[in-house]
Amino acid sequence: MNKYYAAVFGAGISGTAIANELAKRDKKILLIDPHVSENAPGAPAGLVNPATGRRAKKSWRCQECMEALRELVDELIRFSGRDDLISDTGTIRPAINEKLADNFKEALDKYNWPEGWIRWINEEEVSELNPEIAPNFGALFLDCGFTVYVDRYLNTYRKYLREKGVKCRYEKAEYQAGESGDGFRIKFENGEVLNAEHVIVAAGHQTPGFRDWEYLPLHRVKGQIVWFEADEDLDWNHATSAMGYSLRRGDRDLIVGSTYEHKFEDLDTTEKAFNQIKGKLVKMFPNIAEKVRKKDQMAGVRVTTPNRLPVIGRHPQNKNLCIYTAMGSKGLLFSQYVGSLLAEHLINNVQIPEEIDTVRFE
Ligand SMILES: Cc1cc2nc3c(=O)[nH]c(=O)nc-3n(C[C@H](O)[C@H](O)[C@H](O)COP(=O)(O)OP(=O)(O)OC[C@H]3O[C@@H](n4cnc5c(N)ncnc54)[C@H](O)[C@@H]3O)c2cc1C
Numbered sequence: 001m002n003k004y005y006a007a008v009f010g011a012g013i014s015g016t017a018i019a020n021e022l023a024k025r026d027k028k029i030l031l032i033d034p035h036v037s038e039n040a041p042g043a044p045a046g047l048v049n050p051a052t053g054r055r056a057k058k059s060w061r062c063q064e065c066m067e068a069l070r071e072l073v074d075e076l077i078r079f080s081g082r083d084d085l086i087s088d089t090g091t092i093r094p095a096i097n098e099k100l101a102d103n104f105k106e107a108l109d110k111y112n113w114p115e116g117w118i119r120w121i122n123e124e125e126v127s128e129l130n131p132e133i134a135p136n137f138g139a140l141f142l143d144c145g146f147t148v149y150v151d152r153y154l155n156t157y158r159k160y161l162r163e164k165g166v167k168c169r170y171e172k173a174e175y176q177a178g179e180s181g182d183g184f185r186i187k188f189e190n191g192e193v194l195n196a197e198h199v200i201v202a203a204g205h206q207t208p209g210f211r212d213w214e215y216l217p218l219h220r221v222k223g224q225i226v227w228f229e230a231d232e233d234l235d236w237n238h239a240t241s242a243m244g245y246s247l248r249r250g251d252r253d254l255i256v257g258s259t260y261e262h263k264f265e266d267l268d269t270t271e272k273a274f275n276q277i278k279g280k281l282v283k284m285f286p287n288i289a290e291k292v293r294k295k296d297q298m299a300g301v302r303v304t305t306p307n308r309l310p311v312i313g314r315h316p317q318n319k320n321l322c323i324y325t326a327m328g329s330k331g332l333l334f335s336q337y338v339g340s341l342l343a344e345h346l347i348n349n350v351q352i353p354e355e356i357d358t359v360r361f362e
Pocket of ligand 1: 205
């Protein structure tokens, strides 16, 4: 029978990553997503930054995560010949008050950062680097941080997967577990049925729509970003992260985010969020904020768990049914490494770290 090793539901950051990690290990994969394609719109930019929050905390297993993501990005650049999938120009984290400067300096010594990843620059150096940055007490500069143009990245990734032999179906399907526990029937709307040994749900914030996973304590946080265009070329390329972020795209564009809305009814963009985000831009780049117009505004949802780490692994009642979600605000950074952990678990029975395993909710 023409059976797939796994049917992956969702071809976003998580779904593409697990599809690739399994395909790389010679498994036959079916990737399903009714909402995307190889030319789908998507987030214009996302940040990869391993020094997070007000304390610039080193994020979970960031060396492994960064290495895996870099390897993948290099592969996609080689494959596509494109030089506009990422902007590898570092990330500045200006300390907008003394307390933040103390926190940031402490983080430099507290964590064992890999050589060349992160350094402190004083106020003068900040203004030499970019005179438009608001008054500050110095900054952390992450040479390892980079910007991903998520729409281009994901479309290229899907094309890459298809060319590597992953069967990509951009249409609606449902799965049904076989009665003898020997896999799943994947049924498409046109009536076609395919068979898969495993199902992996990687449907982001739509995961709770899959009834098998309703029991997970997933928290959904709406976020909005605004895409601005300046009325003149901007002469810096680095990303900026300071109580929000501002990412460069093209000669004049700035993508600024984001809101954290814990209570929401829909995914509409709002004037309130626009004002909040514009306020962030004013705080980061006061002069530039006067010279921009809104090009677009977008809303999405982050999924998190109580320990703020992803959740991967098997379903307690059906060991061939798996999950890959809860990437929070770090989807890009986590994606490849976490995908490799799930692939190694499924194929070689390597244990998943407990803090990200579904077993933590059993
Ligand atoms: C405002 C905002 C800003 C962010 N900024 C950053 C950032 O700077 N850096 C960063 O790393 N992360 C950022 N994130 C987080 C990042 O977007 C998420 O971590 C990431 O999108 C999670 O990927 P995912 O594939 O798990 O889920 P998603 O991106 O939600 O993808 C899930 C996919 O599943 C599909 N799907 C849904 N239902 C089904 C179904 N029934 N069948 C098949 N497919 C289905 C959807 O169409 C979708 O394509 C941000 C998020 C928001 C909201």
